[in-house]
Amino acid sequence: MRRIGGSASVLVALLALGSRVEARSLATFGMCLAREDTIFYGASWCPQCRAQQEMLGGANRYVHYVECSVDGGRDTTDECRDAGISKYPTWVFPDGSRQTGRLSVETLAARSGCALDDEETSAD
Numbered sequence: 081m082r083r084i085g086g087s088a089s090v091l092v093a094l095l096a097l098g099s100r101v102e103a104r105s106l107a108t109f110g111m112c113l114a115r116e117d118t119i120f121y122g123a124s125w126c127p128q129c130r131a132q133q134e135m136l137g138g139a140n141r142y143v144h145y146v147e148c149s150v151d152g153g154r155d156t157t158d159e160c161r162d163a164g165i166s167k168y169p170t171w172v173f174p175d176g177s178r179q180t181g182r183l184s185v186e187t188l189a190a191r192s193g194c195a196l197d198d199e200e201t202s203a204d
Contacts, residue, residue, distance in 0.1 A: 105197060109185065110139025112194035119172040121160055123149040126168040132182045139185075 120143050122129030133140050148160035148168065156165070163172075167180040173191045189196050 104138070106136065106138035106185075107142065109189070109194055109196055110136065110142030113139065113188065113192055114142050114144050116174045116192050116194060117144070118174060118188070118192040118194075119144045119146060121146045121148055121163065121165045121168065121170040121172070123147065123168045124152045125149055125154070128182045129169045132169050135182070135185065 120132070122132070122145060124147060126149075133145075136143060146157075146159060146163075146165075148156050148165055150157055169182060170178055170180045171183060171188070171191070172178050174193065177191070179187075179191065183191075185196060188194070
């Protein structure tokens with residue numbers, strides 16, 4: 081019994097460590113997205129935008145996010161209208177290209193030039 085409990089404690093500790101490493105990697109990834117001027121246009125009422133933000137996790141606080149809805153309604157802000165944003169989410173990448181829809185972190189990494197793991201990202 082003790083051995084199983086000890087193994088379970090080690091497993092819990094490893095999972096917690098993995099979560100911290102993942103959170104740190106995502107935060108570093110988010111900082112890189114911001115540094116590379118990758119922009120996420122969204123609307124507070126958009127379910128795909130919320131799902132995108134959840135997927136980004138720890139990166140979310142650093143990502144350059146532009147809210148396009150006026151007071152949570154369906155009207156579009158001048159900033160988004162001027163940028164030609166009509167669908168959400170829309171990502172604008174460093175090369176000026178755009179992609180709409182919820183994107184995987186792998187796609188965001190490939191399009192932005194930002195690495196997903198700590199070692200590559202922190203070497204930028």
